[in-house]
Amino acid sequence: MIDFAELVGEHGAVTVVGGRTRWQAGGEVASGTREITAPSGVISYDPAEMTVAVKAGTTTAELASILADHGQRCALPERGGSVGGAIAVGEHHLEALGRGRLHTSVLAVAYVSAEGKVIRGGGPTVKNVSGFDLPRLIVGSLGTLGLVDEVTLRTNPSPSASEWFESGDADPFEVMNTVLRPSAILWNGATTRVLLEGHGVDVVEMQRQLATIGTWEAIDGPFELPPHRWSRTTRELRDEHGAFVASLGVGTVWRHDPQPPRTLEPGIVELSRRIKTQFDPTGRLNPGRSVY
Amino acid sequence: MSNDDELIKDLRKVLGDRVRVDSAERALLRRDASVFDGGVAGPICLCESANEVQQVMLTAITHGRTVVPRGAGTGLAGGAVPLGAPVVISLARMNRILDVDLESRIAWVEPGVVNLDLTKHLTPLGFHFAPDPSSQQVCTIGGNVANNSGGPHCLAYGVTNAHVLAIEVVLADGTVVMLGGLDAEPTGYDLRGAYVGGEGMLGITTKVAVRITPNPPAVRTLLLSFNTPREAAATVSAVIAAGIVPAAMEVMDQRITIAVENYVNVGYPRDAGAVLLAEVDGLEGGVELDAERIEAIGRANGATQVRRAASNEERMLLWKGRKTAFGAVAQIAPNYYLHDTVVPRSRLAEVLEKVYEIADEHNLAVVNVFHAGDGNLHPLLLFDGREPGIYERVHAAGSAIVAASLDAGGVLSGEHGIGIEKQAFMDRMFSADDLDHQERLRRAFDPSCRSNPGKVIPLGHSCADIQSLRSVPHEVWG
Numbered sequence: 081m082i083d084f085a086e087l088v089g090e091h092g093a094v095t096v097v098g099g100r101t102r103w104q105a106g107g108e109v110a111s112g113t114r115e116i117t118a119p120s121g122v123i124s125y126d127p128a129e130m131t132v133a134v135k136a137g138t139t140t141a142e143l144a145s146i147l148a149d150h151g152q153r154c155a156l157p158e159r160g161g162s163v164g165g166a167i168a169v170g171e172h173h174l175e176a177l178g179r180g181r182l183h184t185s186v187l188a189v190a191y192v193s194a195e196g197k198v199i200r201g202g203g204p205t206v207k208n209v210s211g212f213d214l215p216r217l218i219v220g221s222l223g224t225l226g227l228v229d230e231v232t233l234r235t236n237p238s239p240s241a242s243e244w245f246e247s248g249d250a251d252p253f254e255v256m257n258t259v260l261r262p263s264a265i266l267w268n269g270a271t272t273r274v275l276l277e278g279h280g281v282d283v284v285e286m287q288r289q290l291a292t293i294g295t296w297e298a299i300d301g302p303f304e305l306p307p308h309r310w311s312r313t314t315r316e317l318r319d320e321h322g323a324f325v326a327s328l329g330v331g332t333v334w335r336h337d338p339q340p341p342r343t344l345e346p347g348i349v350e351l352s353r354r355i356k357t358q359f360d361p362t363g364r365l366n367p368g369r370s371v372y
Numbered sequence: 373m374s375n376d377d378e379l380i381k382d383l384r385k386v387l388g389d390r391v392r393v394d395s396a397e398r399a400l401l402r403r404d405a406s407v408f409d410g411g412v413a414g415p416i417c418l419c420e421s422a423n424e425v426q427q428v429m430l431t432a433i434t435h436g437r438t439v440v441p442r443g444a445g446t447g448l449a450g451g452a453v454p455l456g457a458p459v460v461i462s463l464a465r466m467n468r469i470l471d472v473d474l475e476s477r478i479a480w481v482e483p484g485v486v487n488l489d490l491t492k493h494l495t496p497l498g499f500h501f502a503p504d505p506s507s508q509q510v511c512t513i514g515g516n517v518a519n520n521s522g523g524p525h526c527l528a529y530g531v532t533n534a535h536v537l538a539i540e541v542v543l544a545d546g547t548v549v550m551l552g553g554l555d556a557e558p559t560g561y562d563l564r565g566a567y568v569g570g571e572g573m574l575g576i577t578t579k580v581a582v583r584i585t586p587n588p589p590a591v592r593t594l595l596l597s598f599n600t601p602r603e604a605a606a607t608v609s610a611v612i613a614a615g616i617v618p619a620a621m622e623v624m625d626q627r628i629t630i631a632v633e634n635y636v637n638v639g640y641p642r643d644a645g646a647v648l649l650a651e652v653d654g655l656e657g658g659v660e661l662d663a664e665r666i667e668a669i670g671r672a673n674g675a676t677q678v679r680r681a682a683s684n685e686e687r688m689l690l691w692k693g694r695k696t697a698f699g700a701v702a703q704i705a706p707n708y709y710l711h712d713t714v715v716p717r718s719r720l721a722e723v724l725e726k727v728y729e730i731a732d733e734h735n736l737a738v739v740n741v742f743h744a745g746d747g748n749l750h751p752l753l754l755f756d757g758r759e760p761g762i763y764e765r766v767h768a769a770g771s772a773i774v775a776a777s778l779d780a781g782g783v784l785s786g787e788h789g790i791g792i793e794k795q796a797f798m799d800r801m802f803s804a805d806d807l808d809h810q811e812r813l814r815r816a817f818d819p820s821c822r823s824n825p826g827k828v829i830p831l832g833h834s835c836a837d838i839q840s841l842r843s844v845p846h847e848v849w850g
Contacts, residue, residue, distance in 0.1 A: 128613035129716050151615060170557060183565055184534040197805045203783035205714040207531065207746040209520045209569050210784040210794075210801055211828060212810040216533070216565030220557070226809075237615030253475075260588065260655060281657030311557040314476040329477075331556030342559045347549035351816065352561055358812035372560040 084229045087116050090196040093367045096227050098137065098162030102169045104338070106222040110368035118164050122146060123230060130235045131187060131204065136164025136228040152235040155185035159305070164228045170220025171309065174302060176330045178239075178263025178277050182219060185234045189215045191226030194360040204232055217355070223366040225359040239263075239277040244301050245287065246273045250294025253318065256329050258293050259286045265328040266302055269320065273302055310339040344372055379435040380415050383459070386427040390418040401460055404445040404452040405507075407709050407763075408792055411453035416460045422540060422548060422578035425461060429576065430546040432459045432822065439544075440824045441572045443484060443512035447519060448710055449791030451571045455826040461576055463514050469493050472584070478537060478554060479584050483514025483577045487521075490582075499584040502529035505787070506695050514577045520569030522787035524620040524694065527745035528653075529585060531787065533568045540579035541567065544818035554581060566813060571789050572824035574817040588653035591619075592663040593681040593690055596670040597644035601625050601740060603674035604646040605721035608744040610669045611650070612717050616662050621745030622649040622694050627704070628739040628752075635700035638693035639686075641677060648675075648744065649694055697741045698752070705737065705754035709766050713777035714786040717747040726776045727751045734769040748786035749777065775800070790828045798830050807833040 088094055093113040097103075120137035127150040134143055140156050140163055147153050156163060157171045167189070172182045179185075188202035201214025218226060242263075252267040255274055264275040274296075276286045290296050303325045310324075310333040317326050317333070326333045344352070352372040356363075383391045392398070393415050401413040414437065419425045432439050438458040445452050454460055466482035469490060473479070474497060481490060487508040491500040504523035505511055511521070517539060522531045529535075538552040552564025567574050598604045604623045611618065624632070624647050629640045640647055648670065652662040667678050681687035701708050715723045724740065731738035731753065742750040753769055755762050774784060774797050784794045784801050798807060811829050814821070 126716070126718065128609070128718050130612065131716075170562070172556075180530070181534070183562060184530055193805070193809065199809045200802065200806050201809065203714075203801070204781055205716060205747055205783050205786070207522060207526070207714050207743070207748050207786040208783040209531075209787055209789050211790060211798060211807075212574075212813045213520070213533070213566055213569050214809060214813065216562050216568075217813060219565070220562050225561075237617065256477075260586065278654070279658035279661050281661070282655045285655050285657055309557070311555040311559070313554040316555070327556070331554075344560055345549065347543070347547045348551075348560060348563070350547070351543070351549060351563060354816040354819070355561055355563075355813070358816045359809070 084119050085192045085196055085198050088192040088196050088227055091364070093364050094227070095366045096164065096223055098165035099139065099160055101159065101161035102165055102171070105169045106369035106371055108368050109366055113367060118162070118227070118229065127152060127235070131206065131232055132235055133204070133230060133232040134163055135230055136162065136167070138163045140166055147235055148238065151238050153179060153238050154233050154235050155179045155182045156233070163231055167219055167228050167231055168221065168223050172330065172332065174305070174327065175264045175275055176327070177265070178261070178275065179236060180234070183216060186215045186219050186231060187234055188232035189218050189228060190230040191218055191228045193226050194362065194365055198229060199226060202232070206234055220371065222369050222371050224356060224369055224371060225365065227365060239279075241280040241283040242275065242277045243283055244273055244275050244299045245290060245296040246271055246299045247294040247296045250290070250296070252328055254293045255290070258289050262286070262329070264302065267326045267328055268303055268324060273299065275302070305334040306336045308335050308338045309333070310335055348372070376415070379431070379437065382431045382434065383415055383417055383428060386424055386431060387417055387419070390420070392416040392418065401442065401445070401454065404447045404450060406448050406450040406453070406791065406793060408450035408453050411455060412457045413454045414457040414459045416462060418462050418465050420465050422542065425542045425576055425578050426546055426548055428459065428461055429542050429544070433546060438822050438825050439576070441514070441518070441576045443515035444486070444510045446507040446511040447515065447791065448712065448788045449785070449793040451519065451789055451791035451824070451827060453792060455792070458824070463512070463577070466578065470579070472497065474499070476554065477584050478581050480579060480581050481513050482579060483512060483517070485513045487511050487513060487516060494584055498587050500587055501582060502526070502535055502585045503532045506698065513580055513582065517568055517577050517580055518570060518572050519787065519789045522743065522746070522748070524622050524743055527621060527743065528617050528619045533565060535583045536564065536568055536580060537583060538581040539564055539567055539577055541575040542578055543575045544820055544822040548578070567817075569789065570817070571791060571828055573814055573827055575823055590656040590659040591651060591653040591687065592659050593687040594650045594663060594666060595640070595679045595690055596648040596650065596675045597641045597677040598648065598674055599645045599676060601646040601724050602721040604648045605724050605744060607648055607670045607673040607675065609718050609720055610673060611666055612745065614665065614669060616665060618650050618662065618666065618745060619653045620649070620651040623647070623740070623742055623744040624649070624694065624697065625740045628697055628700070628741045631700040631703055631739070632693045632697050634703060636693055636696050638689045640693055644676065649690060694741070701739065701752055701754065704739070705756055707755050707757040709753045709755070709770060711749070711751050711753070711770055711773050712785050712788040713774055713782055714746065714748045715777050715780045715782035717745070719780045720744060720747055723749065723776055723780050723782070727773055730769050730772045730776065734765050736765060736769050743786070746786060747782070792827055795828060795830050798828070804833065
């Protein structure tokens with residue numbers, strides 16, 4: 081097997097192709113850019129430690145299935161595509177309230193730098209403040225600072241009970257104030273779907289709490305999600321309109337059209353430009369794509 | 373460039389008499405709560421607003437000087453020790469809670485707000501700030517951001533990084549920026565995430581939006597007694613392996629347990645070889661189930677006694693013992709050196725035994741009180757600083773503990789940071805290329821290496837830092 085760092089090399093524009101499920105994120109890659117694929121497979125998985133290290137090309141579905149065999153799960157989204165792709169766009173799982181947000185679940189990364197070197201950031205343990213937090217910078221950077229080779233993720237035990245409920249008359253914004261720890265609150269402007277998880281007795285109790293703010297019935301799962309993610313604040317969600325699915329308590333909204341680019345303050349643009357220049361001085365990693 | 377009289381004159385134009393230069397005050401700020409002495413504080417600036425911090429930064433730039441931010445000075449890795457007479461930017465007076473938004477579950481605070489003061493402010497509203505370092509009665513939110521602080525309850529709730537949404541920062545070039553945002557996935561690089569844990573080297577925090585957490589309706593606090601620390605550690609590993617995520621799991625060995633009892637008398641068993649303080653929270657039904665399971669796992673691993681806090685008062689008392697442990701150590705020895713490493717949770721018992729062996733080999737007393745659920749060890753090496761040659765022995769033992777933790781697949785620090793304490797160990801965990809990339813992050817935020825130079829990155833990998841340290845007028849401030 082060819083070493084991923086060798087594949088990236090030291091020269092020429094390069095991009096990594098995973099499942100192409102989020103290929104449009106950050107703009108079109110410049111034409112003529114060499115396409116490579118990242119290695120795949122689980123590197124190490126210790127269920128008792130609740131951490132897993134995987135190669136970036138592993139599909140999120142394959143990882144989810146391996147974790148499920150041991151009664152565990154993680155914060156990566158399960159909407160297709162590869163682990164590396166999900167890390168590159170920084171997408172949370174639909175159930176981020178229950179599973180934790182992606183950024184804090186990534187314990188360590190190994191990426192290939194613009195100079196073709198393997199760089200490791202973070203550490204393998206669940207708690208770590210050794211040095212600057214490179215993993216946080218890499219998550220959501222769309223492969224513009226380094227090309228992800230390996231990722232170490234925190235895993236969580238899958239709850240013994242997990243049930244979705246739907247209501248047409250409950251105020252979705254009241255769910256958060258009524259139920260202690262819902263795993264997901266989805267709203268499409270008309271109906272609300274809530275995922276309750278934990279011990280069976282807790283789910284029964286939370287269901288009783290839900291009943292105080294509306295009529296609910298058990299359903300199979302979440303809404304069908306439109307393809308594009310928008311990022312909102314909690315307060316902005318109240319004004320959402322058209323066809324959408326909003327994740328309350330998180331702020332992600334799925335819509336059929338992509339979110340228009342948002343302008344950043346000049347200081348942030350300048351800081352982002354300095355980061356890009358430091359990590360990829362010649363601009364060979366995913367040229368054409370930009371996160372800012 | 374210019375002499376210090378002119379620097380002080382210009383700083384006084386910004387802050388008036390809130391620039392302190394007398395030797396007594398400067399001597400106080402030579403160090404933080406770590407064992408490291410030898411810092412030299414320049415003029416101390418007691419800032420009261422972001423604008424003042426920005427003006428002080430611009431003044432430091434004009435005079436070619438470095439800066440070091442300072443909160444309560446409770447850091448244990450020397451992160452706030454002023455190296456090379458920097459302008460000290462004290463944020464302790466910026467201690468206002470600016471806004472609490474219950475619907476969004478966000479609080480805006482200034483960096484000098486004391487961690488526990490925020491939680492006390494939120495308690496009547498049914499919320500708290502989840503990171504709870506043992507120093508929470510004095511440490512500040514700005515310091516928590518700089519060190520990505522943890523605490524016992526970070527086992528279930530996550531460390532500071534999981535609770536910070538946006539940070540207003542004065543960068544080392546005097547620019548004020550807002551990192552992150554209140555929406556789900558703020559546009560751009562995760563600068564907020566990269567900034568947390570930056571130990572004051574990426575800029576100066578002037579405002580923070582933190583996530584606030586609802587108080588759980590049900591809590592169970594258990595005190596399990598064991599004959600040996602190994603059994604306590606094995607119980608912790610078994611609880612995690614069983615898929616239970618308690619709110620906290622803390623272990624104390626016999627020596628520290630007795631010291632705590634002598635100090636605050638909270639009812640810990642003096643005859644136990646180790647105690648495990650475990651807490652689960654959430655809804656009544658599930659909390660009871662988890663408490664029963666932890667109890668059973670404890671007994672299967674040799675627990676001789678299991679006690680449950682019967683009231684909130686008893687629970688607070690059990691926690692008071694844990695949180696005053698470091699203060700209690702003073703009865704055993706005049707000085708202690710608290711280490712902070714993390715190991716995989718499945719290897720806790722093994723590394724803990726190694727820690728006792730290392731202390732024996734160096735003829736030092738050691739006590740252990742630690743965040744066992746995270747695998748976060750906190751051995752305290754006890755000594756009398758007046759003993760000749762003692763610091764060499766203490767540092768040798770500390771170095772061996774760090775090596776043993778790394779050998780077991782662990783990391784250098786779980787929550788105290790690198791500062792100057794573990795700088796020299798960084799290349800045991802990271803390659804030269806890894807460190808080069810951490811340095812690139814630093815240079816992107818602070819190309820001039822003005823903010824808190826000489827920390828975290830080993831000096832050999834950070835030339836610009838050496839330069840900014842050399843530019844210091846030692847003859848004036850030494």
